[in-house]
Each structure stands twice: as structure tokens, then as C-alpha cells.
Amino acid sequence: MDAGTGRFVRHKPCYFFREENMKSIRMILAGATALGLSMSVANATDLEVMHWWTSGGEAAAVAEFAKAFDATGNHWVDAAIVGGEQARAVMVSRITGGDPMGAFQFNYGRQSEELIEAGLLRDLTDIAKAEGWADLVNPPSLLEGCTVDGRIYCAPVNIHSWQWLWLSHKAFADAGVPVPANWADFAAAAPALVAADKIPLAMGQQGWQQSGAFNVMFAALIPQEVFLAVYGDKNAEVAAGPEVAKVFEAAATAREMSANSTVQNWNDATNLVITGKAGGQIMGDWAQGEFAVAEQVAGKDYSCLPGLGTTEVLGTGGDAFYFPVLKDEAQIAAQGELAALLLKPETQVAFNLKKGSLPVRGDIDLAAANDCMRKGLALLAEGKLLPDTNQLLTPDTANQINTLFTEFFADPSMTAQAAQERFAGIIENAE
Amino acid sequence: MSSKRPNQLFRNMPAKVAAIPMVVTALFIFVGGTAWTVVYSFTKSGLLPRLKWVGLDQYERLWGTNRWLVSIENLAIYGICMLVLVFVIGFILAALIDQKIRFENTIRTVILYPYALSFVVTGLVWQWILNPEFGVQGIVRDLGWQSFTFNPLYSPQIAIFGVLIAGLWQGSGLVMVLMLAGLRGIDQEVWKAARVDGIPTWKTYIFIVIPMMRPVFITTLVLVVTGIVKIYDLIVAQTGGGPGIATEVPAKYVYDMMFQAANLGQGFAASTMMLVTVALIIIPWAMLEFGGKRRV
Incomplete structure (x- = not known):
């Protein structure tokens, strides 16, 4: 401030920059800085999550994720876009344009192929290993849909079947x-x-x-x-x-x-x-x-x-969350927490009951599931499955x-x- | 020997320096971007651009795609109708207002007002007006004429004319205002001379006034034509390209290919074809317009 305005002040003393005022301005600034610092410490990391879950049932389901994520001390910033096609266009242009969000929903399969090849998406293999995804994701083809060259790039959250x-x-x-x-x-x-x-x-x-x-x-x-x-x-x-x-x-x-x-x-x-x-x-x-x-x-x-x-057959398509490569350490940590959280049993139950989809782990009990979901679970158990068109x-x-x-x-x-x-x-x- | 003529390059230096930013922008962003697009239209770029040459494959596929052909046809229908009608309507409105009528300002404002609305708003408004249940058809049926049918947006053969109506409603006002300005620029002496010679008013308009308004017509033409070629938002808001693919247009094909189908190469090929089409129209016209004068 002084360097920039010094000359001007010398020529024509400005009331605003008089000594007593400068003192109070400095105090206000110092106070604001301290306040800002304390807020950012108390405030958890904001993670912007993009998805196209906007209908009544979908919004209720995604709110379960947001609630669980906020409970970890982070903050879910919801960025929903109506319509999958429009949403994918916005997501891709933001990632390729160098303004990535914290996490985004895609259907697993070939939609993300090129983003992974270009190195724009974060490798989740470490988190997957720590959480033991390889053993609990059922059917295993889901995790294969997330895997490129032996590395895991997405967290599957549900199984959706078209049929x-x-x-x-x-x-x-x-x-x-x-x-x-x-x-x-x-x-x-x-x-x-x-x-x-x-x-x-x-x-x-x-x-x-x-x-x-x-x-x-x-x-x-x-x-x-x-x-x-x-x-x-x-x-x-x-x-x-x-x-x-x-x-x-x-x-x-x-x-x-x-x-x-x-x-x-x-x-x-x-x-x-x-x-x-x-x-x-x-x-x-x-x-x-x-x-x-x-x-x-x-x-x-x-x-x-x-x-x-x-x-009677079910396709094993579904939704997965992908995480763009970020620079900010705090956000990277928050991404990791979110990825692990998405496959926790409690989150899976809460989310899938609202969404009407099947959970990605075979080891949880959906006692509250209704008739239709039970039919789906039975087919899943019998292995009457087809790959989803998105994967092919x-x-x-x-x-x-x-x-x-x-x-x-x-x-x-x-x-x-x-x-x-x-x-x-x-x-x-x-x- | 007289002193050397000053170098042409350094004449009027401040003006040239001032023009540099615009020249650089034009060269790098417009020309450079165009060249880049054309180059990549010969590649197999998917979600991201990559230099994997495939020759004319993208163009072959483009011209073998029904949706692209329908898009071109729609743009031609919309473009020709729009061009003719917007000029006719705009000029007639301007000529009517020019008759020294009362409340001229009010009427002019009302007619120009649609132009202040974006294409998205225009599209949505006309989507509702042409909706068979809530719009014109519904109102007329409620008045008792039960067999009345007017639902252009739901019949594939004429859906593009439903879009045309909205386009005309939005664009006529601007043409009218430009034409009115042109008419006001005509010297009153011309009118007086025509009256003395006993030439009817309509003949004076067509054979004397319109030829004198040539510069206004050219300005208006450029504005209208660029509006036609880039039409996209009106379609998206009003019909989304439907019913079926009945109102698809080239610009929408480009967008959908690039961002929904994750096929940049195909989108670039389509946009290059749009550029070529525009160039085919503009270049002969420009040569006629600007090349001709130099010879005279």
C-alpha cells in the first residue's frame, strides 16, 4: 500500500491515509487476517462433487453421501447438473480445461478411457488396497471396469441394470x-x-x-x-x-x-x-x-x-466416482477420505436403498430392500449377469x-x- | 535528386501500433484457431485432441451420416426463408412507420423489443405458444373450433417452420430499425421529384429508394446471415433438435459430436465444412463487391 501510493500521498495528503487512520486500517486488516486464518482452520476442506442425480429419488440418495462426507469433518459442495449428457460435457470440459472439481460421477466403462490415458484422473490403487476393495466388490467385473493397466481409477458405488x-x-x-x-x-x-x-x-x-x-x-x-x-x-x-x-x-x-x-x-x-x-x-x-x-x-x-x-438377466452397469488429479494437499486428502467412504457398508446401505440400485459389496444385508430389489439381489447372487453397454x-x-x-x-x-x-x-x- | 519517399511501413505509426493487439488477436486466435481445427479434422481425435492421421475418414463419415444431411437441409430451408421473409417483413414495417404516423416511437419500440430477448427466452416462449395443449391450438379449440390443428413443433415435416416463426419474431424488429434509418437517410428532394414526375409511391420505393439504400441492405444482410449460420441456442431451447432429428442444425451437430459423443475429429470435420460453406458464399460476393470497384 505504502509503496504504491507513497508519491501521491506526499504531493497531496489524502485524508484517508492520515496516520491515525492508517493505524485503524492496519488493525482492521490484522483482525480480518486472524479471523480468516482461524476460520480456515475450523472449516474443513471443501470438495466440489459433480453429478447428474437430480430427480427426486436420486437427490435423496446423493444427500446420503453428502451427509456421511460432512460427518467426516469435510464439506461436500454439491454441483448437480440436470441430464447426464449435459453433465458429462461440462465435467470433461472442466477437467481438460484445467479447472478440475474434487470428484465427479460417471458411468463406469469407456466414458473415462481417454481421461485416464491422458493422466488427468487420480490413481486410487493405494486406497483400494488399504480398503480391500478387491475382495469385497461383487461382482468383480465392477472393479475391472475401473481398472486400466492394473491400476484402479474409480470407486464404484452401485450396480444399475437397465433390464x-x-x-x-x-x-x-x-x-x-x-x-x-x-x-x-x-x-x-x-x-x-x-x-x-x-x-x-x-x-x-x-x-x-x-x-x-x-x-x-x-x-x-x-x-x-x-x-x-x-x-x-x-x-x-x-x-x-x-x-x-x-x-x-x-x-x-x-x-x-x-x-x-x-x-x-x-x-x-x-x-x-x-x-x-x-x-x-x-x-x-x-x-x-x-x-x-x-x-x-x-x-x-x-x-x-x-x-x-x-x-431374467441383469446388466452390471452403474455409477462410479472418479477423482481428478489435484494440487492442493488438503483436497487430495479429502478425495481419499471420500473414496474410502463411498464403499463403507453403512454408506452403501443408506445410499442404495434411496437410489433403488444394488450395492457393490456382497457382504452387506439389505433387510429393508423391497420386492424389486430382492429380485435383483437374487439374480446377482445367481450370477445371471451381462456386461453393460457402457462397458462395451x-x-x-x-x-x-x-x-x-x-x-x-x-x-x-x-x-x-x-x-x-x-x-x-x-x-x-x-x- | 529529391529525398527518398518515406517508408510506407512507418507512415502513420501510432495508428499501426494501436492496431497491433487486434491484429495479433485476429492472427493467433481466429486464423490460428481455424487452422488448428482444420488440421485436427484429419485426425482421429476422441475426447482429447491427438495427432493420429486418418485422412478424409472423418469427412466420409460426416457425409454418410443422415443427421448431418438433415442438418444441412434444415439450415438451407431456415436460411433462405429467414433471409427473404425477414427482409420483406422488416422493410414493409419500416415503410409503414415511415408514413409519418402517430405514436411512431411506441410502435417502433414494441416491434424492436423481441430483439432484446435472448434466443433461449424466445425459444421457450414459442415452445409454449406452439404447444398444442396450452398454446394457440388450445385457445382456438377452447373458443369452440374443435377440429383446429396447429402444432408445427410436433410434426417432423414442418417443425423447422415452427422455429422459423420464432426466428422471424425475434429478428424482424432489428431489420425494421435498420431499414427505417436507411429510409430516413433518403433526401426528401428525391420524394418530391418523384411526386412531380407522377411516379406512384410503391414504384418510388422499389425503383428509386431501395437502390439508394444499398449500403444499409448490405449491413443488414451481413448481420442476418451470420445470425442464420450460427443458429444453435434457438433450436436447443425450442425443440432440442426434435421431434426425432427434424430440427437438427449443423452447429448442434458440432457441439454434440465434440462434447457428447467424445469425438472431436468428427466435430472438427463438421465445423470445417461449415467454414467452407460460408467461404463459398462470402468469397465470390466479396470479390464482386470489392474487386469490382478497383477496376472502375
Whole structure:
């Protein structure tokens, strides 16, 4: 202050800088500095956590993490962004732009491949070893999804499976038909639902939901070898073959059944099922959380059919937290604490009950789990599992498939055959 | 021998020094950034840029992608309609206001006001107005005309015109104000002379006034065309590219490829194609406009 203003003060003494005032200014400054220091000591480390968990059930679940993290003496700074696609764009541009957050949620699999290769994400291997993740994460494929070249880069927090059909008991009662037990029954009940002024199949008009529903039919309606040959081995001949043609026929049926569903977001579509305006919805087990928030009871108000009731199988996708490489020591320590905390039994139980997803450890007891979660846990125990599409496909390929189904579902004049040809083309060029 | 002519380079030195920051910005950020983008469009860059050459692969894929072709088609439809209509509407409004009417200031403000709104607000407002349940269709049906149907945003064939309506509503005011300024710049003597010669008003506008307003037209054209090429936010706010891919535009393709599909190479290829398209339009026009004068 003196050096900068000295000359000016000498020429024209300024009232503000007179000696007695300088004294009081110094005292105020000293006081403020002391206050600031004491606050930063008392205040724990702020860690900004980004995620896209914004629907009712999701927000309730993530609040459990925040509560547990705050209890360790740190502070969870919540940075939620609506919509996974938008959220991922923001996260990636912040990390690559050199302004990383403390931690962020991603689906495990190939979304993070390049960030890891570029050395932008923190290696969690030490924490994983100390916490014994290798022994307790079940199924082990989850940890493999986090592993690149033998190093662990993410903390899996839950298992999400896409392969569920949610059915509204009210809608079927109104239409006077029994609640179906599998996809074929459901498709057959569609005319009765239409006659009762219901939408047979609720479907949000977004590419990821439409291609997701297709992938579920793909996994459930035909033998699983085909699914793995197409998405795992990227075999374009199989993708153009007669088995996959059946799935496209089923998708065309689904398109007819969802013709009057004009909602956009997945939870709005789930709400159609909850309120009985729609018969059912193909959506992942995160829809469970919405039914829970609406205080509906599984088996009484709604049914859930894993693998569309046709082939009982679960995909083992899910969410994981990744931690960008940071410089600040305190934040690095807080990252470590958070990573370890996410897999603790108590956090896992509290989080997954609210989220409607399955825990990543096999050694905890979900006594409070409802019907649907129990079905999922049983399948998990039996090992009727499939890898998730996020683990098999790059975001680029997934985006192409999303666009294809956005077109397919919006344009009834596009035949199943034409769509299948383009699908085979995408698989041919996939990596 | 007379003294040497002063070096052209050092003439008017202060002005040149003052221009240096802008020149540097233009060279490094605009030209450099453009060159970088073009170079990387020939690579297989994913989430992060990397120099792994793949030749024209990205361009082949781009022109084989239905969504890109639909985007180009949409931009052409939107661009041509917007260009023609915004000029016609803007000029007619300006000519009407120029008739020495009362409350001119009020009317001018009202018509210009939409331009003060961002495209995001415009998009959302028109999304609601064109919503079949709550918007125009709902109101007319409530008045008793039950079979009335007007839902452009929900029919893929005409959805782009729903966006066009919003674009026109937002942009016409600006064109009107510019045209009005141009009209006010026309000497009143011209009008008097035309009246003495017995030329009808509409003929005076078309054959005398409009040719005299050429500079205003060119300024307006540049503003409108740049607005058209970069259209993105209106689409995102109003339709999100839907229904299906009916209102996708090139700028949105670029963004989605770069940030959602984690395929920078493809996004760069698409943005390079946008640049080439603009260059194909601008360069012949610029040569005609500026090259021609030198020869005269």
C-alpha cells in the first residue's frame, strides 16, 4: 500500500491515509487476517462433487453421501447438473480445461478411457488396497471396469441394470386385463390399454432412453450370445442377421405402443406409469426410486419384471466416482477420505436403498430392500449377469445408436429393416 | 535528386501500433484457431485432441451420416426463408412507420423489443405458444373450433417452420430499425421529384429508394446471415433438435459430436465444412463487391 501510493500521498495528503487512520486500517486488516486464518482452520476442506442425480429419488440418495462426507469433518459442495449428457460435457470440459472439481460421477466403462490415458484422473490403487476393495466388490467385473493397466481409477458405488419393465397395476385394472408377466403378454394387452385411453408404453423422447429400451429387448428377447457378439465382438454380420431382426420387429411394436407418449424426461415417463396413465415403461432400476418417492408398494401398486419377464438377466452397469488429479494437499486428502467412504457398508446401505440400485459389496444385508430389489439381489447372487453397454461401447458409438433410435421412434415410416441396416453399419465401424 | 519517399511501413505509426493487439488477436486466435481445427479434422481425435492421421475418414463419415444431411437441409430451408421473409417483413414495417404516423416511437419500440430477448427466452416462449395443449391450438379449440390443428413443433415435416416463426419474431424488429434509418437517410428532394414526375409511391420505393439504400441492405444482410449460420441456442431451447432429428442444425451437430459423443475429429470435420460453406458464399460476393470497384 505504502509503496504504491507513497508519491501521491506526499504531493497531496489524502485524508484517508492520515496516520491515525492508517493505524485503524492496519488493525482492521490484522483482525480480518486472524479471523480468516482461524476460520480456515475450523472449516474443513471443501470438495466440489459433480453429478447428474437430480430427480427426486436420486437427490435423496446423493444427500446420503453428502451427509456421511460432512460427518467426516469435510464439506461436500454439491454441483448437480440436470441430464447426464449435459453433465458429462461440462465435467470433461472442466477437467481438460484445467479447472478440475474434487470428484465427479460417471458411468463406469469407456466414458473415462481417454481421461485416464491422458493422466488427468487420480490413481486410487493405494486406497483400494488399504480398503480391500478387491475382495469385497461383487461382482468383480465392477472393479475391472475401473481398472486400466492394473491400476484402479474409480470407486464404484452401485450396480444399475437397465433390464426392467415397470408396470402400473392401476392402468391394467382400468383396462380390465390382468397385469402381464412378460413382454409378449404386454404387447398383446396393448389394444385393451389403448381402448381404455391409456398409453401402453411410456417412453421419453430422448435418444438414450429409446436406444436403452432397444438394448433391453436385445438382451432379453433373443439369446445372449447374439448380444455379446454384436456389442462385444462388434460382429456386423450378426448385427445384420435374422436374430437381431426380431429385436427390430419388437422395437417397431414398442414404437407403436409409445406413439402417444410425448414426454421428454425419463422420470416424467415413469410418472405416467405411477399415475396409471401409461401401462408400463422399459427403464433401468433407477425408476425404482421414483416409485418409492411416490410411496407406491412393489407388488401392490406396481410390478417390476427383470429381463422384461422373458429372460431374467441383469446388466452390471452403474455409477462410479472418479477423482481428478489435484494440487492442493488438503483436497487430495479429502478425495481419499471420500473414496474410502463411498464403499463403507453403512454408506452403501443408506445410499442404495434411496437410489433403488444394488450395492457393490456382497457382504452387506439389505433387510429393508423391497420386492424389486430382492429380485435383483437374487439374480446377482445367481450370477445371471451381462456386461453393460457402457462397458462395451465407446461414447461415440453409443451416440450414433442413440441418434438412430431417435430417428426410428420419431418417424413411423422408417422400417425395422432399414433401421437394422444402419445399425449393422454402425457396428461395422465401431471400436 | 529529391529525398527518398518515406517508408510506407512507418507512415502513420501510432495508428499501426494501436492496431497491433487486434491484429495479433485476429492472427493467433481466429486464423490460428481455424487452422488448428482444420488440421485436427484429419485426425482421429476422441475426447482429447491427438495427432493420429486418418485422412478424409472423418469427412466420409460426416457425409454418410443422415443427421448431418438433415442438418444441412434444415439450415438451407431456415436460411433462405429467414433471409427473404425477414427482409420483406422488416422493410414493409419500416415503410409503414415511415408514413409519418402517430405514436411512431411506441410502435417502433414494441416491434424492436423481441430483439432484446435472448434466443433461449424466445425459444421457450414459442415452445409454449406452439404447444398444442396450452398454446394457440388450445385457445382456438377452447373458443369452440374443435377440429383446429396447429402444432408445427410436433410434426417432423414442418417443425423447422415452427422455429422459423420464432426466428422471424425475434429478428424482424432489428431489420425494421435498420431499414427505417436507411429510409430516413433518403433526401426528401428525391420524394418530391418523384411526386412531380407522377411516379406512384410503391414504384418510388422499389425503383428509386431501395437502390439508394444499398449500403444499409448490405449491413443488414451481413448481420442476418451470420445470425442464420450460427443458429444453435434457438433450436436447443425450442425443440432440442426434435421431434426425432427434424430440427437438427449443423452447429448442434458440432457441439454434440465434440462434447457428447467424445469425438472431436468428427466435430472438427463438421465445423470445417461449415467454414467452407460460408467461404463459398462470402468469397465470390466479396470479390464482386470489392474487386469490382478497383477496376472502375
